[in-house]
Amino acid sequence: MSESTATATATRGATRRAGRTAPAPRRSYLRPLLLAVALLVLLALPLYVEEFWLRTGFAVAGAIVGAIGLNLLVGTTGQLSLAHAFFLAVGAVTYTFVAGESGGIGLADLRGLGWPPLVGMVAGVLLAGLAGLLFSPIAARLRGIYLGVASLALVFIGQHVLNSWTQVTGGFNGRSTPEFSLFGFTFGNTDPDLFVLEVPFREAERLWYLGLALALAAYVFARNLLRSRPGRALETLRDSEVAASVMGVNVQRYKGRVFLVSSMYAGLSGVMYALSIGSIAPESFGLELSVLYLAMIVLGGLGSVGGAALGALFVSALPLVFQRYADALPLVGGAGEGGLAPGEAARYLFGLAIILVVLFQPTGLAGLAARFRRRGRDPGGGPADRSASATSDSTTSVPSDPPAQGSTS
């Protein structure tokens, strides 16, 4: 072997990198082009499609924000949380309280601050974050399933508060959500009346753009996060807490931080959920919602931001679509008719889809998409099977001596 020329390169920062540096991953122009086209289509959609699809789109956007947030916690960091519904509720209630007016009918004496809805939205995100911060000392000390059980408590606390704090939440009847508005522009049917290319832009059209913008921002933020310093630290601490801490990652602080970020995503998602339904009620924020969000990220592919978005699309849109096309679908009946209720049918389908994913495609929809992308590019299937290697390779990620005291070292 030759003398230490390589050392000089490595250690003294000489510039011998020209010859053998690795080729960067291939960049194709197809991808940005496709993204641009997709964005244009999404932007133009309100001109062509009917209100139902736009309303569904906004609901999906809200679910995407929430699913991305949960995926940062569960998929990327390996921390199970069942409290997502609670943080959605904090966001939704805060928005309704801050932006809503006082008053009410009959029994319900409702309070509200009547502040601008944008303030309500920001307050919803911040308060959900604060709730996450208060819980994060617990989150930082527990891992995996233990955190899941501990976080379950928050859902039940949330249910109790939603049902009993009537002045703020509207109690078990719930209360209606104030319309969103941005610097005097209302995301409602009028005020101002708006026509684009002679198509009336009413509440559904306006909310569509709001949802698109928020979901896109949530997506980009998470993508950036995962591709940089904090994201690498989170992924490593999922794979081996000991390795992460020995490499200089303050494991407890990072677990707390990611819980905070995840609950802020949930807060925004809660505000969008409230806007999408037009009202808040305790039964909307039960354990079932937490489980639906987990279903989204498992179906979409744990750890993948795009996967979370796909999973959210599938899980949140399916019941709505079933409801609308109940007549046309076999086995599915409308309200009061024979056959399965649309919501039930959708649930059966999630169940089936989750079983299929766990059995045949553990990397979820994101892994499936990656497989098709690769096939399109090189038929042989490149060596860089990023997603497959994540699950099929089990030789790594166990440090030589896991500390006896587990995560609380």
Place this chain on the structure above:
Amino acid sequence: MDGVSAAADVRSDVPPVLVEDVTVRFGAITALSQVSFTVEPGTIHAIIGPNGAGKSTMFNVLSGVYKAAEGQVRFGEHRLDRMRPYQIAGIGVARSFQNIALSPAQSVAENLMLGRHHLTRAGFVAAGLRLPRATREGRVHGGRVAEIAEFLDLGDKLHTPVGVLSYGDQKRVEVARALCTEPRLLLLDEPVAGMNAEETDRMAEAVLEIRSALGISVILVEHDMGMVMSLADRVTVLDFGRRIADGTPAEVQSDPEVIRAYLGSGDEIDPSEAAEAAAAAHPSETPGTTS
């Protein structure tokens, strides 16, 4: 590989490591019992011993993963036995793992960038919003990571997910990741275990180059006796959690207690390993003078 070469120039900020009377207990089992040794700045110090001797436990104490029940570990003015693992990383102590502890789905470059964690600052907000300082930081450190990868023959695999690399490559990524923290003290836990002869030679060469070019201290746990004897400036031998010898490779080789530890009660020792140890201990003589 020729014999031990003295460090070219020891970095001035590399203090000695003083391990003093360290005892580690797990319940009733004493894994380490009053172990002491000193690692002089800029030296390669090997810790050897049969399986279960406490070598990995010692490493876990040095990197803060285990807490010592008694005794202390000093590194300059720092007390490693009182610090958390991430704090120890922050003062320039890096470690590679015996059983590879990399993130298989991440690329080599991403795994190596984790080594830059304590040298970089970008937090959740800066990273999520791609603030200019975060991207600049990533670019600068990415360049250094590429250099270190090149040094360990990983230059053409930077963008390959670690999970699909060969075992030898993964071991090299482990060492490269530790190097990426710009350590003053490098802890290598069996860096050549499972490697073939050629890979082992290359790794031994790399360890020497690291020491001579960077002037840092290296502590090495290793089973490959040939490698230990040719690389190490000093050797500490552990057996059943006790220090049974400490000295230069030549001194340790002729220590009767070391020979007994390796050859004596052979129930738990791989025969080939024992033969290797004996061959290294007595290059010119026939092994097995004691039973």
